[in-house]
Amino acid sequence: MKRGLSFENGGEIEITIAPNAGACFGVVRAIKLGQQVARRAQGKPVYSLGPLIHNPSVVRELEAKGVKTVTHVADVKSGTVLLRSHGVVKELEQSLRDKGAEIVDATCPLVKKPQRIAMSLGQKGYFLIIVGDKDHPEVKGVLSYYGREDFMVTYDPEDVAKIPGDVRKVGILAQTTIEVKILDEVVRRVKEKFSDVVVYNTICDATSVRQNEALALAKAADVLVVVGGKNSSNTNKLVKICKYHQKDTHHIEDISEIEKSWFTGKRKIGVTGGASTPHEFVDKVGNHIANLLQAQGG
Numbered sequence: 094m095k096r097g098l099s100f101e102n103g104g105e106i107e108i109t110i111a112p113n114a115g116a117c118f119g120v121v122r123a124i125k126l127g128q129q130v131a132r133r134a135q136g137k138p139v140y141s142l143g144p145l146i147h148n149p150s151v152v153r154e155l156e157a158k159g160v161k162t163v164t165h166v167a168d169v170k171s172g173t174v175l176l177r178s179h180g181v182v183k184e185l186e187q188s189l190r191d192k193g194a195e196i197v198d199a200t201c202p203l204v205k206k207p208q209r210i211a212m213s214l215g216q217k218g219y220f221l222i223i224v225g226d227k228d229h230p231e232v233k234g235v236l237s238y239y240g241r242e243d244f245m246v247t248y249d250p251e252d253v254a255k256i257p258g259d260v261r262k263v264g265i266l267a268q269t270t271i272e273v274k275i276l277d278e279v280v281r282r283v284k285e286k287f288s289d290v291v292v293y294n295t296i297c298d299a300t301s302v303r304q305n306e307a308l309a310l311a312k313a314a315d316v317l318v319v320v321g322g323k324n325s326s327n328t329n330k331l332v333k334i335c336k337y338h339q340k341d342t343h344h345i346e347d348i349s350e351i352e353k354s355w356f357t358g359k360r361k362i363g364v365t366g367g368a369s370t371p372h373e374f375v376d377k378v379g380n381h382i383a384n385l386l387q388a389q390g391g
Contacts, residue, residue, distance in 0.1 A: 094108040094109075094110065094379045094380065094383050095107075095108075095109055095110070096109070096110045096111070096112045096114075097109050097110075097112060098111065098112065098306060098309045098310055098313065099313060100313055100314070100360075100361040104360065105360070106356075106359075106360050106362065106386060107360065107361055107362065108362045108363075108364065108379050108382055108383055109310065109313075109314070109361070109362070109363055109364070110363075110364045110365070110375060110376065110379050111303070111306040111307060111310050111363070111364070111365035111366075112306060113299070113302050113303055113306060114303065114306070114320070114364065114365040114366040114370075114372070114375045115366050115368075115370055115371060115372030115373075115374070115375045116368060116369065116370060116371050116372060117201075117297070117299035117300075117368035118299070119178055119201030119202065119203055119204070119297075119299075119368075120146050120148075120178060120201075120368055120369050122178075122199065122201070123145050123146055123175075123177070123178035123199040123201070124145070124146065124151060124155075124371075126175065126197055126199045127141065127145050127155045127158075127160050127175055127199065128155070128158065130160070130173055130175060130197050131155065131158040131159045131160050132158075134159055134172070134173065137171075137172045137173065138161070138169075138170065138171060138172030138173070139159050139160045139161065139172060139173045139174075139175070140160070140161050140162070140163050140168070140169050140172065140173070140174045140175065140194075141155070141160055141161070141162045141163070141174070141175040141177060142163060142164075142166070142169075142174055142175070142176060142177060142181055142185065142189070143162065143163075143164065143177045143179070143181065143230055144162055144177060144324070145160070145162070145175055145177050145178060145199060146177070146178050146322075146369045147179075147321075147322040147324045147325035147326070147328070147367075147369045148321065148322045148325065148367075148369040148370055148371075149322055149323075149324070149346060150346070150347065150374070151369075151371065160175065166185055166188045166189055166192070169189060169192065169194055171192075171193070171194065172194065172195070173194065173195040173196075173197060174189050174194045174195070174196055174197070175197050175199050176196060176197070176198045176199055176200050177199060177200070177230065178199050178200060178201045178204070179200070179201070179204060179229070179230040179231040179234065180200040180201075180204045180205070180208060180230065180231055180234035180235070181200075181230070181234055182233055182234055182237040183234070183237040183238055184237060200234075201269075201297075203269055203295070203297040203299075204231055204234070204235075204269060206295055207223075207235045207266045207267075207269070207293070207295040208234060208235050208238045209238070210264075210266060210293050210295070211223075211235045211236070211238045211239040211266060212238040212239065212240065214239065214264035214266075214291075215238070215239040215240045215241045216240075217264075218262070219262050219263060219264035219291070220243050220244065220245075220256065220257075220260045220261075220262065220263050220264070221236075221239050221241070221243070221244040221245070221263075221264050221265075221266065222244070222245045222246075222247065222253075222256075222263060222264070222265045222266070222279065222283065223235060223236065223244065223245070223246045223247075223265075223266050223267070223268065224247065224248065224265065224266070224267045224268065224271055224275060224276045224279050225246060225248060225267060225268025225270075225271050226246075226248060226268060226326060227246035227247075229268060229326055231268055231269065231270075231326075232246055232268055235266065243257075243260070247279070248271070248275060250275070250278040250279045250281075250282050253279060253282040253283055253286060254282075254286075256283075256286070256287075260287065261287075261289060262287070262289035262290070262291075263283055263287050263289065263290045263291070264290075264291045264292075264293070265279065265280055265283060265290065265291070265292045265293065266293050266295050267293075267294060267295045267296045268295075268296075268326070269295055269296055269297040269300060270296070270297070270300050270326045270327035270330060270368070271296060271300075271326075271330065272304060272330055272333075272334065273294070273296055273301060273304075276294065276296065280292050299368050300327055300330075300368065303327070303331060303365070303367070303368060304330065304331065304334055306365065307319070307331045307334050307335050307365045308334055308335075308338065310335075310363040310365055311334065311335040311337075311338040311339040311342065311363065312338050312339070313361060313363065314339055314361045314362065314363030315339075315341065315359040315360055315361040315362065316339070316341045316342075316343075316355055316356060316359045316361075316362055316363070317335050317339050317341065317342040317343070317362075317363040317364070317365070318342075318343050318345060318351070318355075318362070318363070318364045318365075318378060318382070319331050319332045319335055319342060319343070319344045319345070319364075319365055319366065319367070320345055320346075320364065320365070320366035320367070320370050320374065320375050320378050321344070321346070321366055321367030321369055321370045322346055322367065322369055322370070323344070323346055325367045325368075325369045325370075327367045327368045327369065328344070328366070328367025328368075328369065328370070329344075331365060331367055332344045335365070339363075341355070341359075343355055345378070348377065348378060348381050351378070351381060351382065351385065353385050353386070356382065356385075356386060362382060364378055364379050364382070366378075
């Protein structure tokens, strides 16, 4: 087993893990903050407003240490509240502060950036387009900083035709975990329709790197395993990219989901993981596949 993007030409079974597969710095930072807050809480309540990261295994580990995930501000009575790595709606954060809760902001710094840009675009009167998922917590948070009603959230470039004709200037942001080709196509169509367009590519480098590596591995592998939360946007994008180039792609959250039959007759086995998945867990998956094949005669 190795980390890389290629396979040898021999006849042996190989397991290759994408070099950067696993948690990005924003996720690592959020997990560390969660662990630190839990250690110093000394029995006082600790909450995360929404899952701290989109990885159920890690969330369960944090809950075992005393970090309770809640959905609503009303569920917080007192104590410390962690703001999730994807960020939260501005008004919800203010409500928590008004209740006297201690706030520990685990929002990824690369999510803070589109929040600031959205606020600036709103103040300058731009029609805002966010290329992403309207139901994703990151997007909802960014929109709360925009502060206006004239916006569009889309993942479909065809929607550009629906922008009102009286719009004079357009600002474009991206959800940090989308595919760059979708952003590029939206930008192309907007520039064909409007003359005053400002574009901010707010896709994080970690996302781009992992997507490029997943693409390369999918093209080279006979079978691919993508490790990450089923509720993780960036992991689901990796799955989509991989399946386009390698239909024999499997998305798992837990090692118990792996089936030996996936690897029957396969020599080149690829493994990658989303930015919400700890590196050590991705490696464990690779080792588990190797042990599984060895124990059962490859």
